Amino acid sequence: AQSVAQPEDQVNVAEGNPLTVKCTYSVSGNPYLFWYVQYPNRGLQFLLKYITGDNLVKGSYGFEAEFNKSQTSFHLKKPSALVSDSALYFCAVRDPISYSGAGSYQLTFGKGTKLSVIP
Amino acid sequence: DAGITQSPRHKVTETGTPVTLRCHQTENHRYMYWYRQDPGHGLRLIHYSYGVKDTDKGEVSDGYSVSRSKTEDFLLTLESATSSQTSVYFCAISVGGATYEQYFGPGTRLTVT
Numbered sequence: 001a002q003s004v005a006q007p008e009d010q011v012n013v014a015e016g017n018p019l020t021v022k023c024t025y026s027v028s029g030n031p032y033l034f035w036y037v038q039y040p041n042r043g044l045q046f047l048l049k050y051i052t053g054d055n056l057v058k059g060s061y062g063f064e065a066e067f068n069k070s071q072t073s074f075h076l077k078k079p080s081a082l083v084s085d086s087a088l089y090f091c092a093v094r095d096p097i098s099y100s101g102a103g104s105y106q107l108t109f110g111k112g113t114k115l116s117v118i119p
Numbered sequence: 120d121a122g123i124t125q126s127p128r129h130k131v132t133e134t135g136t137p138v139t140l141r142c143h144q145t146e147n148h149r150y151m152y153w154y155r156q157d158p159g160h161g162l163r164l165i166h167y168s169y170g171v172k173d174t175d176k177g178e179v180s181d182g183y184s185v186s187r188s189k190t191e192d193f194l195l196t197l198e199s200a201t202s203s204q205t206s207v208y209f210c211a212i213s214v215g216g217a218t219y220e221q222y223f224g225p226g227t228r229l230t231v232t
Contacts, residue, residue, distance in 0.1 A: 034220055043123075043209055043223035044162070090161060106152075106177070107221060111161040 002027045002095040006110035013081045014118050021076040021113045023091030032094040033074040034107065035065055039087045047089075050074060061085070081117045088112045122146045123224035125210050131230045138197040140227050142210030144190075150213040151193040152221065153177075153185060155206040162209065168193055200231045 003026045013019045025031055032051050036044040048059025055067045065076045076089060092107040122145040132138050142151065149170055154162040164177030166185040174185050182204060184196045197204055210224040 036223075041226075043225045044211075046220045046222065049220055106164055106167065109162040111159060 002031075002093050002108045004091050004093045004108055004110040006089075006091055006113045008113050009111075010114045010116065012116045012118060015083055016080050019078050019081040019085070019115065019117070021089050021091075021115060023074045023076065023110060024072050025074060025091075025093045026072065027093060027095035029095055031074075033065075033067065034092040034094075035059065035063070035074075035076050036090045036092065036109075037061075037087050038090065038112075044090060047076070083117045083119055086115055086117045088114050123210055123212060123222065125208075125224040125227050127227060128225065129228045131232060132200050133232055134201060135199050138200050138229065140195045140197075140208055140229070142193040142195070142224060144193075144212050146212075147190055148212040148214060149190075151187065152211040152213070153183075153193065153195045154209045154211065155179065155204075156209060156226075157206050165195065165208075197229075200229075202231050205229060205231045 005024045007022055011021055034049045035047040037047050038044045047063050048057050048065055050057045050067045056064060058064045063076060063078050065074055067074050090112050091110040094107050124143045126141045152167045153165040155165055156162050163179045165179055165183050166174055166177050168174045168187045171187055171190055174187060186194045206229060208227045208229060211221040213219055213221045
């Protein structure tokens with residue numbers, strides 16, 4: 001079974017400082033990994049994904065994530081945080097080996113990390 | 120929100136009543152999903168669909184049913200609403216294969232009193 005953990009419920013960072021939101025995963029094969037962001041009273045928005053290739057993935061709004069297979073991690077990063085980055089962030093994983101029926105593509109989500117960027 | 124609409128956006132209902140939530144997409148995607156979001160649990164999959172009349176259960180399907188009679192519409196029904204089903208419900212679509220991300224609708228906030 002696939003699973004994902006976000007060890008921090010909340011991350012606080014000062015505006016202009018680098019930010020990191022942590023994610024670790026467990027799958028039986030090579031993972032497909034995703035990051036989403038949710039602003040208040042909105043749906044989830046896709047930020048970036050890792051499928052294969054370069055371990056450093058660049059996404060929307062200046063975010064990037066680093067895939068580390070040995071540590072089974074996929075941490076989200078940004079060099080300089082903005083107040084507008086304050087939101088709820090979700091990591092998700094898809095195990096391409098697991099078969100969940102008739103070609104469905106289920107994602108397993110972490111519980112989310114609330115990022116607060118302090119002016 | 121990737122051409123996905125959900126209705127209603129807010130609903131308050133009483134325990135024991137049936138409730139149907141609607142997800143509508145405009146881009147003819149094959150895969151559709153229903154999730155619920157609760158504090159401390161993230162998003163959990165309720166049901167999903169891989170085509171018209173083709174559906175299957177997710178992680179938390181008890182007390183829910185779904186139907187998909189047209190490609191563009193995916194309905195979620197709470198057969199007899201309970202207070203534990205108070206939640207925010209999100210519909211999502213996937214554009215294709217396993218490497219493709221999911222796109223989410225704006226959500227429906229459901230309160231069961």
